[in-house]
Amino acid sequence: MMLRPGMYLQDRYEILEQIGSGGMSEVYRAKCHKLNRLVAIKVLKEEFSSDAGFVKKFKMEAQAAAGLSHPNIVSVYDVVDEGSIHYIVMELIEGITLKSYITKKGRLGSKEAIGIALQVAQGIAAAHDQHIVHRDIKPQNMIISRDGKVKVADFGIARAVTTQTIGATAVGSVHYISPEQARGGFSDSRTDIYSLGITMYEMVTGTVPFDGDNTVSIALAHLEQPITPPSRLNPEVPVSLERIIMKCTQKKPEKRYADVYELISDLRHALVDPDDDFVAQEPEVDTSSPTMVISGDELSQIKSAPRRSTGPIVMSGQSNSLRDVPGSGGQHERRGDREHGYDRRKEPESGRELKHSGYDKNYDRDYERGHSGGYGRQDAAENGRDLDYDYEEDYGYDRGRSSGYGGSGSSRTSGGKKGGRGGKSADVNPQIEKLLTTVGVAVAIIIVAVLVVIFAKLGGIFNSGSHTELTLPAVESGESDSGLKDTxxxxxxxxxxxxxxxxxxxxxxxxxxxxxxxxxxxxxxxxxxxxxxxxxxxxxxxxxxxxxxxxxxxxSSTEEETDALQIDLTALGLEALDGTNAKNLLEAKGLKVSLQSENSDTIIKDQVIRYEPTSASPGSEIRLYVSSGPAVTMVPVPDLTGKTEEEAAQLLEAAGLTVAPKEQILTQKSDTVSRGKIISQIPLKDEEVPEGSAVSYVVSIGKGTKYVAIVNDDYPLKDNFGPGGASTTITVEIVMVQTVNGQKRTTTVMDAREMKGDVTLPVHYQLTGEDGVLTGELQIRDVTNDRVLKTYPLEFMEVDA
Missing domain, CATH: 3.30.10.20 (Trypsin Inhibitor V; Chain A)
Known part of the structure; x- marks a missing residue:
């Protein structure tokens, strides 16, 4: 059922207003009377609530996010089944999405972009620490609250990092997906790093690096095309930030940051010293090797070798995944090639580069046979509509998907029969054979023409069905002679x-x-x-x-009868409805409606304020004035650099702003800024922000100190194996473990190496720990048997750096 303002759920949550709607759910602002706080409630739509599969997918989001607690992640408070109503109770964030913020500003300054990226990265790191990969990182899923805090939302397609992550079909919005997601390969923490890199690119340039007419062409661009350096679109992007973005968006995961903590470290460095070229890059492949000459015999062998074909790229309506349809026997090689980054091949005859476009000549035939049945996210992408709130992506539901597979291969070998003929039979009259050939060709043409007509008529039937898998050409735009696309x-x-x-x-x-x-x-x-x-x-x-x-x-249409058809709008109670419901009511009575927004300090957002005229006849136009909430006052941000925290607080209070929460106030070593003074700030000085917004900043700790601990010991491995240790081989590593902000941080001290069981292992180290953390452990680990052999407690002392 539809929830209305004033309704209660569990005698606890009072529905205040609807604030959003998607393909599968609706979102409401509500008040929790038990804890006296505002919350957001995401309710599964009534048409899906009786389907156990939908309900299960709907709960995946809550299960993925419920175990995460971090200032930069939207919190999930509760998940409830109340009769036929299924809903998730979440933290309510008053603010706008990063996507809307970028659209509003055009592009962001480098320091502002780094500040936002740092907050997002910290939220992602918290998820990765719990072995959760978001897999849909994009500006639409990042919310900037009124106090300036950035939170990551929508874990609808998140998944734990397990063996199930391999080959996972759910991918995020195509403008931000990683190459491994586009090819349906393995997704791990580096997948989120790639998507965050694309988001940073959009923040500083105002545009995404790859765009196109359809999702397939964009996905192929992620796989094959190099990214244009952001400085070419915005010369003000500093070298350090550009290097960070380019490293995040490498095609091969192994060339990106190993984890989000490395990225956070570089972002903090870039915030302090933006022009320093410090980002470590993987070495490129050496292209200076000599050219290899292929002999004529070798070229003949290459040309005569059997070729493997590639199948079309399939867009699944439920999971929005891009994957290869098995072709003629080349499935395993093609999947392996793509997962290891090999997306191009050389044609020996001419040396031309062949790109895996994914196009298959059988596409048109397969399409007419019913691979299409309605249009979902692909159409939305082609027409510029936002991909948010689509249940096919967010919940990955699969309703009887047709596999579309045609077996292990579509090409067949007829060499045996063909070879057995040996040539034309001497008993066949050449004139008769010529006549039979001509007749056969004519009959084949007639059959093809009839099949084309049949398939053309059947196409209309299949297009109106409920089949949800759509095979798309990867490189053709699909436009007809009339200028319209096939869709x-x-x-x-x-x-x-x-x-x-x-x-x-x-x-x-x-x-x-x-x-x-x-x-x-x-x-x-x-x-x-x-x-x-x-x-x-x-x-x-x-x-x-x-x-x-x-x-x-x-x-008749006399004036008297026209007056008799007048509708009295004052009797409809429009002021008690929101704009959408009021519009639907008026249109049901044959009236045309135009909506206009007005600020109001007394009428809640989206509620009807007034309407004109107060009575009308069917076909007339009604103007509905809907509240957009109180007017927002914009104020300039004062310059905090060089000030103490006390001075900064006074300046912000005078400007009608606040200091950001403690967890957003960062510290940084500096050779130029005195200890206790502010190095940089977010937002920047003179930037216009809503009154009451929070401002964060970075405080200098001077040249700084470091925390060290010393261990001196010799550890005999034979204590674990006894006299037979000499015949035992194990793999051993040494790591340092510390707890930082409630999260365990592990640092490798000695890489894993094989050792005999009778070796005495020297343990002599001076260790540098995390700033401000005074304790920890040094562990000798048996990697072979996954156990800790020896633990040394560590006590760190603060010394000059």
Whole structure:
């Protein structure tokens, strides 16, 4: 059922207003009367609540995020099944998404972008520490609160890092997916690093690095095309930040940061010294090796070798994954090649570079056989609509997916029979053979023509079905001679048709109709008198067009009868409704509605303030004025650099701003800024922000100190194996373990190496620990048997750096 303001869930949560809606769920602002706080409630839509599969997928988001507690992650408080209502209770964040913030500002300054990236990275690191990979990092899933805190949201396709992560089909929005996600390969923590790199790229340039007409072309760009350095689009991007972004977005995961903590370290360095070229890069492959000459015999062998074919890329409607359809026997090689980064091959004859476009000549035939059935996220991407709140991506639900596989290979060998013929039979008359050949060709042409007609007619039937797997050409735009894509059509003129005629016309145009009814003149009874989408408008095939059918009852159009049809809007209680419901009510009564926003200090956001006129006849236009909430006052941020924290607090208070929470106040060593003085700030000085916003900053700790601990010991491994230790071989490593901000941090002291069981291991180290952390452990680990052989407690002392 639909929730309305004033309703209670569990006698605890009072629904205040609806603040969002997606393909599978609706989000409400609510008040928890038990704890006296505002919350967000995500409710599974009624049409899905009876499906156990949908409910299970819906709960995946809560299960993925419920175990995470971090200032930069949206908290999940509760998940509830109340009869037929399934919902998640979450932290309510008052603010805007990073995507909206970028759109509003065009692009961000480098220091502001680094500050936001640091907060996001800290949230991602907390998830990775719990072995959770988000897999959908993008600006739409990052919320900036009014106090300046950035939180990562929507763990709808997150998954624990296990063997199940290999080959996982759920991927994030195509503009931000990693190459390994695009090819359906292994996703690990470096997948999130790639997506964060794309997000940083968009922050500093105002655009994503890869865009295109459809999701497949964008995914292929992630696989094959190099990223344009952000400084070419924005010369103000400093070298350190550009190096960080380029390292995050390497095609091969092993060339990116090993973990998010390395990225955080470099981001903090870039914040203090943006022009320092300190980012470590993996060495490139040496291209200076001599050219190899292929002999004629070798070239002949290459040309005669069997070729492997590649299949089309498939977009799954449920999980929005890109994967290879098995082709003619080359499945394993192609998957292995792509997962190891080999996406291009050389054609021996000409040396031309062949890119795996994913196009297959069998595409058109497969498409007509029913691989398509309705349009989901692909159409949204092609028409520029946001990919947020799509249940197919967020919850990965699979409803009877057709595999689309045709066995292990589509090519067949007929060499045996062909070779057995040996040549033309001497008993066959050449003239008869020529006649039979001609007749055979003619019959084949007729059969092909008949099949084309049959498939063309069946295409309309399959297009209106519920099949949810769509095979797409990877390189063709699919535009017809009329300028329309294969997925588009033009809306015809339905006015004046009967319902049956309109249905037939809609079927010809691959459209669906929905009906409403209104009073009309008797001669127009049963005819379409109005259509909500104008004739000639280009829409997606299978779109639903609203038409209005006359019911008669209007004998004449005299002024007296027109007055009798006037609708009194004051009797409808519009002020008690939100803009969307009020609009639906008025349109159901045959009225046209335009929505206009106004600020209001007394009417809650999205609620109707007033309307004009107060009465109208069917077909008239009504202007609904909807509240956009109180007006926001923007104030400039003062310059805090060089100030003490006390001075900064006074300046912010005078400007109507606040100091960010303690966890967002960073410290940094500096040779130039005195201890206790502010090095940098976010937002930057003179930047316009909403009044009451929080400002964070970085405080100098001077040249700084370091924390060291010393261990001197010799550890005999034979204590674990006895006299037979000489015949035993194990793999041993030494690590240092510390607890930092409630999270365990492990540092390798000695890399894993094989040793005999009778060796005495020297343990003599001067260790440097984390700043401000006074204790820890040094562990000798038996990697072979996954156990700790010896633990040394550590006590760190603060000394000058």
């Amino acid at each position: 588009e059509t033009r809306v015809p003129d339905f006015v004046g048709m009967t319902e049956d005629e309109a249905e037939e016309k809609a079927k010809e145009s691959h459209l669906k109709l929905s009906y409403s009814y209104t009073a009309s003149e008797e001669e127009k009874k049963g005819l379409v008198v109005e259509q909500k989408t104008e004739e000639g408008t280009v829409v997606d095939k299978q779109s639903t067009i609203r038409v209005v059918v006359g019911e008669g009852g209007m004998e």
